[in-house]
Amino acid sequence: xxxxxxxxxxxxxxxxxxxxxxxxxxxxxxxxxxxxxxxxxxxxxxxxxxxxxxxxxxxxxxxxxxxxxxxxxxxxxxxxxxxxxxxxxxxxxxxxxxxxxxxxxxxxxxxxxxxxxxxxxxxxxxxxxxxxxxxxxxxxxxxxxxxxxxxxxxxxxxxxxxxxxxxxxxxxxxxxxxxxxxxxxxxxxxxxxxxxxxxxxxxxxxxxxxxxxxxxxxxxxxxxxxxxxxxxxxxxxxxxxxxxxxxxxxxxxxxxxxxxxxxxxxxxxxxxxxxxxxxxxxxxxxxxxxxxxxxxxxxxxxxxxxxxxxxxxxxxxxxxxxxxxxxxxxxxxxxxxxxxxxxxxxxxxxxxxxxxxxxxxxxxxxxxxxxxxxxxxxxxx
Amino acid sequence: xxxxxxxxxxxxxxxxxxxxxxxxxxxxxxxxxxxxxxxxxxxxxxxxxxxxxxxxxxxxxxxxxxxxxxxxxxxxxxxxxxxxxxxxxxxxxxxxxxxxxxxxxxxxxxxxxxxxxxxxxxxxxxxxxxxxxxxxxxxxxxxxxxxxxxxxxxxxxxxxxxxxxxxxxxxxxxxxxxxxxxxxxxxxxxxxxxxxxxxxxxxxxxxxxxxxxxxxxxxxxxxxxxxxxxxxxxxxxxxxxxxxxxxxxxxxxxxxxxxxxxxxxxxxxxxxxxxxxxxxxxxxxxxxxxxxxxxxxx
Numbered sequence: 192x193x194x195x196x197x198x199x200x201x202x203x204x205x206x207x208x209x210x211x212x213x214x215x216x217x218x219x220x221x222x223x224x225x226x227x228x229x230x231x232x233x234x235x236x237x238x239x240x241x242x243x244x245x246x247x248x249x250x251x252x253x254x255x256x257x258x259x260x261x262x263x264x265x266x267x268x269x270x271x272x273x274x275x276x277x278x279x280x281x282x283x284x285x286x287x288x289x290x291x292x293x294x295x296x297x298x299x300x301x302x303x304x305x306x307x308x309x310x311x312x313x314x315x316x317x318x319x320x321x322x323x324x325x326x327x328x329x330x331x332x333x334x335x336x337x338x339x340x341x342x343x344x345x346x347x348x349x350x351x352x353x354x355x356x357x358x359x360x361x362x363x364x365x366x367x368x369x370x371x372x373x374x375x376x377x378x379x380x381x382x383x384x385x386x387x388x389x390x391x392x393x394x395x396x397x398x399x400x401x402x403x404x405x406x407x408x409x410x411x412x413x414x415x416x417x418x419x420x421x422x423x424x425x426x427x428x429x430x431x432x433x434x435x436x437x438x439x440x441x442x443x444x445x446x447x448x449x450x451x452x453x454x455x456x457x458x459x460x461x462x463x464x465x466x467x468x469x470x471x472x473x474x475x476x477x478x479x480x481x482x483x484x485x486x487x488x489x490x491x492x493x494x495x496x497x498x499x500x501x502x503x504x505x506x507x508x509x510x511x512x513x514x515x516x517x518x519x520x521x522x523x524x525x526x527x528x529x530x531x532x533x534x535x536x537x538x539x540x541x542x543x544x545x546x547x548x549x550x551x552x553x554x555x556x557x558x559x560x561x562x563x564x565x566x567x568x569x570x571x572x
Numbered sequence: 573x574x575x576x577x578x579x580x581x582x583x584x585x586x587x588x589x590x591x592x593x594x595x596x597x598x599x600x601x602x603x604x605x606x607x608x609x610x611x612x613x614x615x616x617x618x619x620x621x622x623x624x625x626x627x628x629x630x631x632x633x634x635x636x637x638x639x640x641x642x643x644x645x646x647x648x649x650x651x652x653x654x655x656x657x658x659x660x661x662x663x664x665x666x667x668x669x670x671x672x673x674x675x676x677x678x679x680x681x682x683x684x685x686x687x688x689x690x691x692x693x694x695x696x697x698x699x700x701x702x703x704x705x706x707x708x709x710x711x712x713x714x715x716x717x718x719x720x721x722x723x724x725x726x727x728x729x730x731x732x733x734x735x736x737x738x739x740x741x742x743x744x745x746x747x748x749x750x751x752x753x754x755x756x757x758x759x760x761x762x763x764x765x766x767x768x769x770x771x772x773x774x775x776x777x778x779x780x781x782x783x784x785x786x787x788x789x790x791x792x793x794x795x796x797x798x799x800x801x802x803x804x805x806x807x808x809x810x811x812x813x814x815x816x817x818x819x820x821x822x823x824x825x826x827x828x829x830x831x832x833x834x835x836x837x838x839x840x841x842x843x844x845x846x847x848x849x850x851x852x853x854x855x856x857x858x859x860x861x862x863x864x865x866x867x868x869x870x
Contacts, residue, residue, distance in 0.1 A: 297674055297762070299761050299762065299792070299793075300791070300793075302678065302681050303682070333682055334678040334682050335682045335683055375675055377674060402674045404647065404671045404674065405674075405676075407647070407648060408648075446735070447735055448733060448736070449733065449759060450735055450736040450788050450814045451735035451739065451814075453733075453788060453789070453815040453817075453818055454736055454739070454812075454815075454855065454856060456815075457814060457816045457838075457855060458855050461855060466817070469818070502742070503713065503738075504711040504713060504735065505592070505596075533738070534716065534738050535713045559857065560739070561855065
């Protein structure tokens, strides 16, 4: 789950990482209230999950209430690269001497945590990596050992941070690492990490991606849900606990396993069709899950045919078949289904579908993934 | 021969009394796998369809001489279960659990490397491993795997995606091509066993004559494998990479499959493998057909 900047800052604050005083606002009046509380000058920041907000006019400095009113009014509802601004973050403006970059991620190739630290922050780190790779200190951390203050400080020295920033930056790194590990982040990034004229080091932005697998030990994450950037289809799928991504095509896809679902998209594409979605019903999906998946697909007006591609391992064929029969009784499916069913208990599943007596123009079976894709694409055209 | 597991492998199931553990543990036994015990804390003395249950892995190992473990417990308990198996001297741990936090996975992986170098972890979030006709640990439906022929040629399969592992087995079964071992390494960010581990074993296994590899978008495991193949693998290979049409920046179902910053694209992976001499198919069926051509020429 990607957090908005303001959520990331709220999360940082839980780990004592210094962030600017501020608050979220959904209306101009709320923005003014937050600005008055934070103290002028303030920065009015669009909360969208896309880079380049500043360039697009989504970040503005305001010296007084009138300016907050003007900027908040302009930015709310603004479209930034297809993301409509629904919420603002109003925070006290900071004096900036220098801008750094700091992040923790998992380096999958090295199988260790990776700290990236640079004295050249504030810009896209990819650009720095390209033009001046030596300006980024990369330090691998063994997850068993963790990161101690001395190592963090040495990284700051290596990144050529000035003497007066070392204590503050090392302290933030240790806290950010705690946030990354105990907070179960896939990514915890501060860009820019700023040095103020007063010598304090401070997180001016926050980019946090949470690992949803760890949700069971983070009840506090509930507060981050709600204002998501999902479309209506994705919201409906999320409520049903399905792995769904909306796309623009006409063939609705249901498969078990991310690999098979991706492969199904590929094959539909190869035979001249286009997928309306990615939907992985996961391992061990039962009748309820299948019925829910069909409801989500049926909700998408673009869908002309539905391709169900199941290869049973944990998922059992008879459960899939029961789900389809149940869903067809529960939901009035607009588009016909083409199904390919193999693996665990596939024969029982196919028998259940036969016994249900569903007419062939509503549901048909194909022996292979390619045949099923061809049939589904033919219907969709 | 086969890699990692064979007819002599004695397996315990951690979580045998749970739904998944019981269902798949018994299926594995029915397939012919030597499932010698189960572990569920507090349930020692019970049995599941004749398989004795123990409180701890150490007790199970002492009583049965088990050398492999099948971990089928919920995400919360999976890390502890894996490390318990390692501490009890189990050499091969298969963990099918989906949804283990990445932080836990990274910690388990590095703990194994440091403290239990004698233990190999397969998974987590993987379908398991099958040496057809000999041993099946995990959730693969055994009947879709073609038993290897005595004089070959036989194919070794390594796959990062669960269901595509079955698809690969199925493609070869349709063509009557024997499989020495099929390893599902799983799609999580920190798999215990990677492509290269399996490629090295297949290269050394006299019963494996060709290798089929199934990858997917995200990360750089396929690119690293391509480098390894170029330098070390002489057996012919076919491959398929899922996710050609996946939009960039979208997380496709699980942690493994995400393209970011132009890295980890399907095309990049296919190009790297092709450059290493691997025949790359555009879908699983085509990869199977390419393998059939390879096998016919052996």
